[in-house]
Amino acid sequence: MATDFGQFFLHSLPNLMSGLGYTLFLTFISITAGFFLGIVLALGRVYGNKIVNGFCVGYIELIRGTPLLVQLFIIYFGLPSIGIIFSPIQAALLGLSLNSGAYQAEYLRGSIQSVESGQMNAARSLGMNKFQSIQYVILPQALRIAIPAWSNEFIYLLQYSSIAYIIGVAELTAEGKFIAAHTFRYLEVFAIIAIIYLVLTIVSTEIIDRIAKHLSIPGIGAAKRVSLRDI
Amino acid sequence: MSMLEVKDIYKSYGDVQILKGVSFIMEKEETKVIIGPSGTGKSTLLRCINQLSPPDKGQIWLDGEEITNRKTNINKIREKIGFVFQDFNLFNHLTALRNVSIGLEKVKKIEKDAARKRAMQELTRVGLEAQVSQYPAQLSGGQKQRVGIARALAMDPDVILFDEPTSALDPELIGDVLDVMKSLCGKVAMLIVTHEMGFARNVANEIIFMEGGVIVEQGSPKEMFTNAKMKRTQEFLGRIGALYGEEETGG
Numbered sequence: 001m002a003t004d005f006g007q008f009f010l011h012s013l014p015n016l017m018s019g020l021g022y023t024l025f026l027t028f029i030s031i032t033a034g035f036f037l038g039i040v041l042a043l044g045r046v047y048g049n050k051i052v053n054g055f056c057v058g059y060i061e062l063i064r065g066t067p068l069l070v071q072l073f074i075i076y077f078g079l080p081s082i083g084i085i086f087s088p089i090q091a092a093l094l095g096l097s098l099n100s101g102a103y104q105a106e107y108l109r110g111s112i113q114s115v116e117s118g119q120m121n122a123a124r125s126l127g128m129n130k131f132q133s134i135q136y137v138i139l140p141q142a143l144r145i146a147i148p149a150w151s152n153e154f155i156y157l158l159q160y161s162s163i164a165y166i167i168g169v170a171e172l173t174a175e176g177k178f179i180a181a182h183t184f185r186y187l188e189v190f191a192i193i194a195i196i197y198l199v200l201t202i203v204s205t206e207i208i209d210r211i212a213k214h215l216s217i218p219g220i221g222a223a224k225r226v227s228l229r230d231i
Numbered sequence: 232m233s234m235l236e237v238k239d240i241y242k243s244y245g246d247v248q249i250l251k252g253v254s255f256i257m258e259k260e261e262t263k264v265i266i267g268p269s270g271t272g273k274s275t276l277l278r279c280i281n282q283l284s285p286p287d288k289g290q291i292w293l294d295g296e297e298i299t300n301r302k303t304n305i306n307k308i309r310e311k312i313g314f315v316f317q318d319f320n321l322f323n324h325l326t327a328l329r330n331v332s333i334g335l336e337k338v339k340k341i342e343k344d345a346a347r348k349r350a351m352q353e354l355t356r357v358g359l360e361a362q363v364s365q366y367p368a369q370l371s372g373g374q375k376q377r378v379g380i381a382r383a384l385a386m387d388p389d390v391i392l393f394d395e396p397t398s399a400l401d402p403e404l405i406g407d408v409l410d411v412m413k414s415l416c417g418k419v420a421m422l423i424v425t426h427e428m429g430f431a432r433n434v435a436n437e438i439i440f441m442e443g444g445v446i447v448e449q450g451s452p453k454e455m456f457t458n459a460k461m462k463r464t465q466e467f468l469g470r471i472g473a474l475y476g477e478e479e480t481g482g
Binding site for chain 1: 281283306307308309310312313314316318320321322323324333334337338339366367368369382386
């Protein structure tokens, strides 16, 4: 049985690795694109005029108020009817990025607003314009404060990227489904996949923790993220 | 022409009128102290001068340039107006050295090494050469405020506005900050809002007494403390004198 499982595992490995590659690709591209989108949305919410703020609120509420799956369906199945056609991987990247951007915007907005208003006053008093003040004074603090909450978003995205399987992206879960459908060994396959996600989560949490520690500065809310190991 | 001219400044927050027509002038290298009860608009006046809270009405000129004119580049003007805050407002994510050099680097576009060298000089001037690489959270209140002063000084301002610079400090730390401020007298113009009457008396070229959003009286420390014309000024100084002891405000 043990050798049987070993053989089965080895046999499945190429598919699993290929799926893992897609999962990581989806996660890293989407978290990065979502990060920049999130910064823009958060800044728009905090510093924008009524129109900009209203647009950002509308976008964020729209995304957060609808299921990710529905968003993916609209992008992948819906848009072609108005002539916009994406491949599965493109649709998944776009959907996950747009979705993550809205969530990251809210994390970032919270941390931007937690920087004392005196910081902006001091920056402006030196003669910095608003943009410089944000760039050199507000964001360096806000981003550090945001890391713990942001690491949750990373983990969510890593796991939610599995939804891309439904529109036909051959990521980790999709490969599992493929292997299982051919071998009927659902339990083993999805147990292996669960362990892969678990390891990915623990490793990425650890990496983000180390980055947070590396970037931490005395006095700036380096509240430690509660990690699995602390529970 | 005076270095700083403040003409008939009005400012309201909502329905509350804070400043009701404040005018005064300041010369180069003059030290002026604004005193008066809390809630009288002293801090608001300072924030009007550097446009952190632009006034509703009135004009302000610095070196003949109208700050209150919408066409004036306020960022350029602010380079010439240092501001020292009651609660310091040091940049939390930067060392003392970088707190002082960042304005030089990002606003004055001075090359990094030169900016840091200058920052080092200013920190030495305020007695903090040993603390240059510490972050604000690692400094005492008095040290933070001296970094705040060094940060303002490094920009070579025409005038530095001090908004109750010692009010947030423990009593034993106030002296260090006041000593630094004293050492700047006659080198750079200072407009200081403070409750430190001893300091006002010994250091100011002129004292402005404000109450209820207007200037009640202004004059030399000697005139104000011994020969104030307005009854309200006498009362205020008398009360402060009783509170802080004779050696600070009396005889």
